[in-house]
Every structure is written in structure tokens, then in C-alpha cells.
Amino acid sequence: MRPLGTLAAAAAGTTLALSTSLLVAPPSNAPGTLTRVAATSTPLAGRTIVLDPGHQLGNRNFPREIARLVPAGGMTKPCNTTGTSTNGGYPEATMAMSVSRLLKRRLEALGARVVMTRYANREDRWGPCVDVRGRAGNASSGVRADLKLSVHGDGNIGGGPGFHVIAPTSRAGWTDDIAASSLVLAKRVRLALLAAGLPVAAYTGGGDGLDLRGDLGTLNLSDVPAAMVELGNMRSRADAARMTTLSGRTRYARALAAGIVSYLR
Secondary structure (H helix, E strand, O other), X not given: OOOOHHHHHOOOOOOOOOOOOEEEOOOOOOOOOOEEEOOOOOOOOOOEEEEEEOOOHHHHHXXXXXXXXEEOOOOXXXXXXXXXXXXXXXXXXXXXXXXXXXXXXXXXXXXXXXXXXXXXXXXXXXOOOHHHHHHOOOHHHOOOOXXXXXXXXXOOOOOOOOEEEEEEOOOOOOOOOOHHHHHHHHHHHHHHHHHXXXXXXXXXXXXXXXXXXXXXXXXXXXXXXXXXXXXXXXXXXXXXXXXXXXXXXXXHHHHXXXXXXXXXX
């Protein structure tokens, strides 16, 4: 297992002030509506969160490296992929990094310590591999997290707009210890994205914005609650218009922060 000391070293962040209140979901025994948390509160104090911005901008320049097979939780998979892009060429890696940086700032403002699986978005970099991403946040990595959220964009040509959130299936010896909590996390993130007025993808997961998968190393290798969010279909004109603007990416980040707060409160 490779240590993730570089992740821990870059994790410190400054506390910022929020200018608006944050919509969050209620506790699990409360009705399925959202409530407001005061802008000055720090509900995430003492919490550690891993954010995994999908892919890396330079992956396409390192085909041999990203094609290498790595452990993925009872299976092997390629280290990474190039990711997708909008029809206009805006890369998934860049969108995921932008949203993750915006989200990091919001979470830190709420008191959290935030660790990212990558801090750069560069043509001369590749990875990290899915096994490293999957173990990020585990005690063995040196950073014991309360949860992990992997941020992506989908690339379904002709699939229409909309997001979906992925939770791991329960697999003995791999995810059976985190499947239930990860599903709760995924549902809270879905609720927050819906509350932000974002549509769910009709082309996958039964059209309810939630999907369960057992083939993703990023989820399979996690020892902490983990979910992956496909914020939208980058091949959809409507989603691409949102993802390529700062206001649109900020909207995603606000919703993801709300989902995380609702899960951890």
C-alpha cells in the first residue's frame, strides 16, 4: 500500500467566512426537507473530508501509465482514464478540479479539514491511480477521514442532462462495512443537488439520481463512507453550459457542501 503523506501535507487550509446560509438536509428521523444552517456556524469543526477530483488533465499524455492494471477491490482495473469533456472540449478533469476547489473552501469555512487526492490540474501530470484514490482517507493512508466524495462529470452521448450519485454495493470483505453509511451519504448528496434545482439523469440508475455499483476501485477500497457524484452529462448542452461557467460550478459546490453537512451533523 502506498502512503499518502503528500495528501496529508497539503491538507491544511484557512478558515473563510461564508456570505450566505447553507441549505442542509435534516437528521435521518426528520422529514425529507431541507433546513438552514447559519452562515456563521462551524458544524464541521473536527471533521476530516477527502475530496477526489476525478482524473487528471494530463492523463491523455501518459497512456502507458494510466493503462497499468491496479487493485480495485477484488478485481483489477486500469490505473485511470482520460475522462470525458463537453462537445466544445472543456475537460472533465478541469471541471472536477474547479468544483472541488470551490467545495474545499466552503467546507473549510464550516470548520472541516479537507484533503484532496490531487491539488494540480496539469498536462504534465497523471493519476493518481484508482487504488490510491480508493485508499485515501483510510487510517492506513495517514489521514483518517469521516467521508470521501469523488467528483466527476459523465459523458453519455445522447443521454440527456442530469446528475447521478453512486454508492458502493455491499461486497463481503470489501464494502460490507461501509455500504449502508455510503448509501446514506449518497442520498444526502442527491437531496442537496435536487434542492439546488438540478435535474437527475434519466438514462441511468432507474432515473432517480442514485446508482449502486460494485466495480469502482475508488469506492471498493475505501474504509470510510464514500460516494461518487457525476454532476451532470458533459455531452448535454444544458449541463455543459452550467459546468463551463463559474456560477454553475459554484452552484454545484454549494449543493455538495450542503449534502456533506447534512450527513455529518
